[in-house]
Amino acid sequence: MNSPKTANIQAIQIAISSQADVIACRKTARETATAMGFGLADQTRLATAVSELARNALRHAGGGIFLVHAVQSDGRNGIQVLVEDKGPGILDIEQAMQDGYSTDRSLGLGLPAARRLVHNMQINSKPGKTTICIDIYLPQ
């Protein structure tokens, strides 16, 4: 059974096709975190991780989809975000997770930073489909 708080959290989906959509994903992630009772620091962690993933979908894949919903794991309440795209895929995930690695001559800090900001991050990627899933949980 979901607690009343998680039961009130509705799943939200946003198509990412512009910088404005990236900002909308960030804002929605923060609002969901606020509604679930996350503190300011965790709201900002989630919002920052989401904006990196959404930005990557836009920049490296030409766009994608953002989905946010409440999750429970081991009796803990949290938020799960999925960012999916149909782009070229992340060819070498281990390399992409290293600080400073970029195929784009940009900073290359987005993925490793996102990983550090949340409790769990999973990447599934092949040419034509990349799915990145992040979770953050309320303190027990």
Ligand SMILES: Nc1ncnc2c1ncn2[C@@H]1O[C@H](COP(=O)(O)OP(=O)(O)O)[C@@H](O)[C@H]1O
């Ligand atoms: N959604 C994606 N599709 C394809 N490649 C990606 C995606 N996200 C990240 N990557 C690859 O992983 C690298 C590292 O990502 P990131 O750490 O965010 O750095 P940056 O975006 O600054 O290049 C990118 O340069 C790109 O090669």
Ligand SMILES: [Mg+2]
């Ligand atoms: Mg990036």
